[in-house]
Amino acid sequence: AQSVTQPDIHITVSEGASLELRCNYSYGATPYLFWYVQSPGQGLQLLLKYFSGDTLVQGIKGFEAEFKRSQSSFNLRKPSVHWSDAAEYFCAVGHSNDYKLSFGAGTTVTVRA
Amino acid sequence: ETGVTQTPRHLVMGMTNKKSLKCEQHLGHNAMYWYKQSAKKPLELMFVYNFKEQTENNSVPSRFSPECPNSSHLFLHLHTLQPEDSALYLCASSGTRDLHTQYFGPGTRLTVL
Numbered sequence: 001a002q003s004v005t006q007p008d009i010h011i012t013v014s015e016g017a018s019l020e021l022r023c024n025y026s027y028g029a030t031p032y033l034f035w036y037v038q039s040p041g042q043g044l045q046l047l048l049k050y051f052s053g054d055t056l057v058q059g060i061k062g063f064e065a066e067f068k069r070s071q072s073s074f075n076l077r078k079p080s081v082h083w084s085d086a087a088e089y090f091c092a093v094g095h096s097n098d099y100k101l102s103f104g105a106g107t108t109v110t111v112r113a
Numbered sequence: 114e115t116g117v118t119q120t121p122r123h124l125v126m127g128m129t130n131k132k133s134l135k136c137e138q139h140l141g142h143n144a145m146y147w148y149k150q151s152a153k154k155p156l157e158l159m160f161v162y163n164f165k166e167q168t169e170n171n172s173v174p175s176r177f178s179p180e181c182p183n184s185s186h187l188f189l190h191l192h193t194l195q196p197e198d199s200a201l202y203l204c205a206s207s208g209t210r211d212l213h214t215q216y217f218g219p220g221t222r223l224t225v226l
Contacts, residue, residue: 004155032213043117043203043217051213090156099144099212100169103156 004093006104013081014112021076021107023091032094033074034101035065039087047089050074061085086111115139117218119204125224128194134221136187136204142216143209145187147179150201150220162187194225 005024013019025031032051036044048059055067065076074091091104117138126132138145147159161169162181176198178190187204201222205215 034214036217041219041222043119043219044205046214046216049214094213099207100158100161101213101215105153105155 004091004102004104006089006091006107008107009105010108010110012110012112015083016080019076019078019081019085019109021089021091021109023074023076023104024072025074025091025093026072027093027095029095030069032096033065033067034092034094035059035063035074035076036090036092037061037087038090038106044090047076081109081111083111083113085109117204117206117216119202119218119221121221122219123222123224125226126191126194127226128196130194131190131192133191134189134202134204134223136189136218138185138187138204138206138216138218140206140216141208142206143184144207144212145181145184146205146207146215147187147189148203148205150203156203160189191223194223196225199223199225 003026007022034049035047037047038044047063048057048065050057050067058064063078067074088106088108090106092101094101120135144163146161149157158171159173160179165181176193180188201220203220204218207215
């Protein structure tokens, strides 16, 4: 069975600083990988996804993520965070056999002035 | 309306009440999903419908009863719930061309007294 681990429960970052959120997965084949963001009281918004091809993918809001097969990782990055980036971030994994997604437990990002 | 909408956004109900949650997607998708999001836990997939047919019931108690009358609408009928059923219920949809990419609604915050 596939699983997703987000090792950091909570990250605090200063506005303007860089941000990196970690995601590790376990799955035998090449997975479908996603990052979603959830603001308080809202649903999940898709930030970016990786299916194949270039391992560095660009998303909305200035985010990017890099797929590293050797490390089974799909870390999310942003060079300079804004106060509006304070939210909860979820990594998700799907596989080719069906269209269900497995989600990590999420990382809460706090942005300080 | 665009994307995925959910009503009501907030619901408070007693354990003996019967209520329904509604989800509507305006994306032309064929697959729809119900998730439960509880604090500090990963998203839990409850039900999956594809072309109005239920393809997944993730061992959900019978007090939750889904209904999918067409590919655009999804309901979750609730009766005799327990306080531990209090959570954010999220609806999502995905399309035939990209079944793996799910788009979420804003959720219904359910409180069971």
